[in-house]
Structures are given as structure tokens and as C-alpha cells.
Amino acid sequence: MTATHPIDPYLARFPRITALAYFVLLAAFVLTAWISVADILDRREAVAAAADMLARMEGRGPRSPADTATPVGNAPPGSPFLEGQTVTVAGAALLQRVAAAVTQVGGSVLSSQVELQGTQSKDGFVSLIASCEIDQASIQPLLYDLEAGMPFLFVDQLVAQAPISGGEGGRSRVLLSVSGLWPGAK
Numbered sequence: 001m002t003a004t005h006p007i008d009p010y011l012a013r014f015p016r017i018t019a020l021a022y023f024v025l026l027a028a029f030v031l032t033a034w035i036s037v038a039d040i041l042d043r044r045e046a047v048a049a050a051a052d053m054l055a056r057m058e059g060r061g062p063r064s065p066a067d068t069a070t071p072v073g074n075a076p077p078g079s080p081f082l083e084g085q086t087v088t089v090a091g092a093a094l095l096q097r098v099a100a101a102v103t104q105v106g107g108s109v110l111s112s113q114v115e116l117q118g119t120q121s122k123d124g125f126v127s128l129i130a131s132c133e134i135d136q137a138s139i140q141p142l143l144y145d146l147e148a149g150m151p152f153l154f155v156d157q158l159v160a161q162a163p164i165s166g167g168e169g170g171r172s173r174v175l176l177s178v179s180g181l182w183p184g185a186k
Contacts, residue, residue: 078150082126082182087116090182094128097153098178101145107134107171127156127179136163136172146178153180 011018084090091114099109115127134142139160146153157177163170 080150080152080181082151082180084182087126087182090180091116091126091128093151094126094153094178094180095130097149097151097180098128098130098146098176101142101149102130102132102134104145105134105138105142107132107138107142107174110173124181124184125179126182127177130176130178132174132176133171134174136160136170139172139174142174146176151180153178 082090082093084093095112095114098112102109110131110133112128112130115129139158143155143158146155155176156179157175159175161173163172
């Protein structure tokens with residue numbers, strides 16, 4: 001006794017449809033295998049890129065030129081933190097940086113006070129309050145230089161007094177409160 005499957009008569013009657021179904025199924029299996037292999041290769045590449053980035057962040061791997069580029073160009077040279085073995089030296093470095101920025105825009109520092117034990121000092125920040133005299137048009141370049149350069153500085157407060165002389169280009173008195181992060185002694 002031979003058992004016949006109920007679909008066998010249809011397969012025998014339409015051999016072209018049977019062959020077409022076979023090739024469609026075969027193509028589906030090949031496509032599935034190809035997509036699976038491509039997905040595995042993409043994931044492997046992503047894992048390798050993540051491992052490379054982790055190694056560079058931990059300082060074990062070589063730095064590529066793309067690491068130093070920012071969306072607007074190259075990052076400014078220098079350390080992002082205030083440098084110095086002690087907090088006093090870091091405060092002096094902060095004072096030098098602010099004084100250099102003020103004199104670069106044509107101003108002068110009238111007085112300054114470094115706060116080594118302020119409210120932010122617990123978090124590693126060193127603050128400076130400086131009284132300056134600069135041209136009104138130089139305030140924006142001064143702020144840009146302080147906040148865009150290295151080390152990273154934060155302008156916490158800015159108080160500007162209008163020029164006393166009647167002219168447009170008079171010198172303004174500016175009170176700046178600037179802070180920077182000091183990572184501590186190494």
C-alpha cells in the first residue's frame with residue numbers, strides 16, 4: 001500500500017509552479033542567510049569601534065586626528081583643568097589667565113581676589129573676582145576668550161558699569177566672577 005500525499009496530484013499536474021515555488025523558497029533562505037551574516041558583521045564592527053573608543057578614553061590607544069577636531073575646528077591647546085600642585089598655585093594660574101585675557105582686549109585689571117575656600121571649592125572649583133576697566137566693545141571678545149579657551153573657565157557673574165565719560169568708546173568698569181576646575185594634586 002502506497003500512501004500518497006493530498007498535494008502530490010497538484011505538484012505533478014503543475015510542474016512549473018512547483019519549480020517556481022522551489023526557487024522562491026531557495027532565494028528566501030539565501031536572502032535570510034545573507035541578511036543574518038551582514039547583521040553579524042555590522043555588530044562586530046560596532047563592537048570593535050566601541051572597544052577602540054574605550055581604549056582611547058582610558059588612554060591606552062593611539063589618538064587619531066579626528067579626536068582633536070570639534071564641529072567648529074580644532075580644540076584649543078592645553079589642559080581643560082587649572083594646573084598646579086596646590087590650590088594656591090591653581091588660583092595664581094587662574095589669575096594669570098584672566099589678567100592675560102583682559103590685557104589682550106586692551107583692558108586693565110584694577111583689583112582681584114582669589115577665593116580658594118568658597119562654596120564651590122568642595123567640588124574642586126577655584127573662583128576669582130576681578131575688577132577690570134575695558135572698552136565697552138571689548139566685553140564680548142573678553143567673555144568669548146575666557147569661556148572658549150583653555151583651561152575651561154566659567155563666568156559666574158558679570159557686572160558692567162556704563163562708561164562715565166559721555167563718549168561711545170569710553171571705558172567701562174567690569175566686575176567678573178570666574179571659576180575653573182582644579183582636579184587636585186596628582
